[in-house]
Amino acid sequence: TLTTIQWNNTASNWSIDKGLNITSGNVGIGTSSPSYALDVAPLSGFTGNLFRVASSTVAGSGMVITNSGNVGIGTTSPSNLLHIINTTSGAKLDITQYTTTLGDITGINFGVTSAATARKGAILYERTGGNGIGALHFALNSGSSDTNNASLADARMSILNSGNVGIGTTGPDSGAKLEVEVSSSDTGALPDATSLGFRLNNANGTANTN
Numbered sequence: 001t002l003t004t005i006q007w008n009n010t011a012s013n014w015s016i017d018k019g020l021n022i023t024s025g026n027v028g029i030g031t032s033s034p035s036y037a038l039d040v041a042p043l044s045g046f047t048g049n050l051f052r053v054a055s056s057t058v059a060g061s062g063m064v065i066t067n068s069g070n071v072g073i074g075t076t077s078p079s080n081l082l083h084i085i086n087t088t089s090g091a092k093l094d095i096t097q098y099t100t101t102l103g104d105i106t107g108i109n110f111g112v113t114s115a116a117t118a119r120k121g122a123i124l125y126e127r128t129g130g131n132g133i134g135a136l137h138f139a140l141n142s143g144s145s146d147t148n149n150a151s152l153a154d155a156r157m158s159i160l161n162s163g164n165v166g167i168g169t170t171g172p173d174s175g176a177k178l179e180v181e182v183s184s185s186d187t188g189a190l191p192d193a194t195s196l197g198f199r200l201n202n203a204n205g206t207a208n209t210n
Helices: none
Strands: 005-008 013-016 020-023 026-029 038-040 049-053 063-066 071-073 082-084 105-110 121-127 134-140 155-159 165-167 178-181 198-201
Touching: none
Parallel strands: 026 038, 071 082, 165 178, 178 198
Antiparallel strands: 005 013, 013 020, 020 026, 049 063, 063 071, 105 121, 121 134, 134 155, 155 165
């Protein structure tokens, strides 16, 4: 089968009769006017994967992008926007921020909303010490604005590197495995819980009172 490569002086582009076009340095597959460095536009009715990178030695490895926009890593048929499969033991997803600054945060944001900017939930990892030691925070934002995203200030529960857990506080007492801070509207007395191994504080900072 012969392949024709031709220059279009009017459109100022190179084209190959199999659907490849080069215009102003942009490469188009399935389009004669690519808008990006690589622009793939399949023909109507196309149902296969748009893009695939795979290993020649490991079956099922690599990455694909389907015609519907789903991304698969380790699978050629992703069922969600991002679908990751690893057949070996210890499969995990790494999210790392390279920094030595205490207080820096990395994590995952969540949102179920009509506004693209509203991410009201988050799982955040905060660096609090050397060698990457830190705390894990679960945050929920209750702001009425769609621009109020969950942050460390919205932490509802925190787990320190020591294993101590804080609910309503990001810094549970070092002597309490569980510390619960109540809301600012609750200033009443709280039951003594010393013998149970956790600490209760009211909004006035009074702990373990009867």
